[in-house]
Amino acid sequence: MSVILDGKALSRKIREEIKKEVENFTSKGFRAPSLAVILVGEDPASKVYVNNKRKACEKVGIKSLFYHLSENTEEEKLLGLIYELNTNEEVDGILVQLPLPKHIDQTKVILSINPEKDVDGFHPENMGKLVGQIEDGFIPCTPLGIDILLKHYGIEVQGKDVVIVGAGFIVGRPLSLLMLWRNATVTVCHIYTKDLKKHTLQADILISATGVPYLIKEDMVKDGAVVVDVGISKVNGKIVGDVDFEKVKEKAYAITPVPGGVGPMTVTALLINTLKAYKRKFSHLSSTINP
Ligand code: NAD
Numbered sequence: 532m533s534v535i536l537d538g539k540a541l542s543r544k545i546r547e548e549i550k551k552e553v554e555n556f557t558s559k560g561f562r563a564p565s566l567a568v569i570l571v572g573e574d575p576a577s578k579v580y581v582n583n584k585r586k587a588c589e590k591v592g593i594k595s596l597f598y599h600l601s602e603n604t605e606e607e608k609l610l611g612l613i614y615e616l617n618t619n620e621e622v623d624g625i626l627v628q629l630p631l632p633k634h635i636d637q638t639k640v641i642l643s644i645n646p647e648k649d650v651d652g653f654h655p656e657n658m659g660k661l662v663g664q665i666e667d668g669f670i671p672c673t674p675l676g677i678d679i680l681l682k683h684y685g686i687e688v689q690g691k692d693v694v695i696v697g698a699g700f701i702v703g704r705p706l707s708l709l710m711l712w713r714n715a716t717v718t719v720c721h722i723y724t725k726d727l728k729k730h731t732l733q734a735d736i737l738i739s740a741t742g743v744p745y746l747i748k749e750d751m752v753k754d755g756a757v758v759v760d761v762g763i764s765k766v767n768g769k770i771v772g773d774v775d776f777e778k779v780k781e782k783a784y785a786i787t788p789v790p791g792g793v794g795p796m797t798v799t800a801l802l803i804n805t806l807k808a809y810k811r812k813f814s815h816l817s818s819t820i821n822p
Contacts, residue, residue, distance in 0.1 A: 676796030
């Protein structure tokens with residue numbers, strides 16, 4: 532029986548600390564931190580994610596400004612809104628929920644966000660800081676959440692063989708850079724990887740971020756490995772991950788559940804990044820949270 536890496540419980544603890552820190556600022560007369568959230572269209576999963584993020588903000592005292600634009604919004608209109616938010620002193624973070632409708636150029640939108648407010652960490656300036664191990668950038672939320680979760684449970688990354696399955700822009704790629712930053716030996720697998728099992732069996736820490744339900748079976752996992760499941764899929768109305776949890780948990784030293792593992796940590800990392808953006812403006816204020 533393995534250790535369950537409980538992202539929900541850890542998130543509760545960190546969010547409590549964030550709440551106290553925000554209260555500490557506002558009690559001194561500073562305005563509350565604020566996050567602008569933009570959703571374009573009616574994608575049901577995106578609506579759920581945006582709702583969760585906004586609720587989490589409100590609970591810790593971060594003001595969330597919500598901009599819900601219709602599916603057929605013109606790119607220029609979205610860029611105009613981002614420009615306004617970029618220059619609004621009262622806005623600390625800007626989050627554009629992805630994916631965007633096909634007629635909008637996602638790269639152009641990401642490039643238009645002020646890197647100082649890019650709390651998702653997708654702007655090339657922040658991605659570049661991740662490559663360069665420059666502390667003052669924003670690390671994308673899912674990789675940051677995983678890093679904090681591993682650290683909390685005392686899982687050493689340095690010198691370990693970390694195998695990441697999935698090379699997506701939001702999770703796999705930035706996570707591979709963060710794990711290199713933490714001095715792991717990193718392998719990144721993807722849909723064109725020839726023999727996936729050969730790689731996953733080498734992993735001291737196996738992280739799967741593909742969105743393919745039950746891709747990772749017990750015979751693909753080394754005894755005593757740490758398994759992190761990023762995937763979120765719906766199978767017969769139930770949320771499941773990339774990992775065959777029930778069987779793999781018997782073999783792993785530690786494992787994240789889905790739901791309740793990486794998901795809440797991703798939202799917590801967003802709160803951490805928003806607070807970081809806010810504190811830059813009030814840099815003379817002391818901080819207790821320093822991920
Ligand atoms: P993506 O589509 O950008 O990337 C998927 C990656 O998986 C690609 O590199 C692809 O080559 C690889 N892949 C697909 N099938 C594969 C297979 N059979 N074998 C090996 N590799 C395979 O997706 P993404 O945005 O990185 O998201 C991945 C998953 O993580 C999704 O389920 C998404 O919902 C989930 N996600 C979860 C959180 C969270 O907070 N828990 C956050 C972001 C994304």
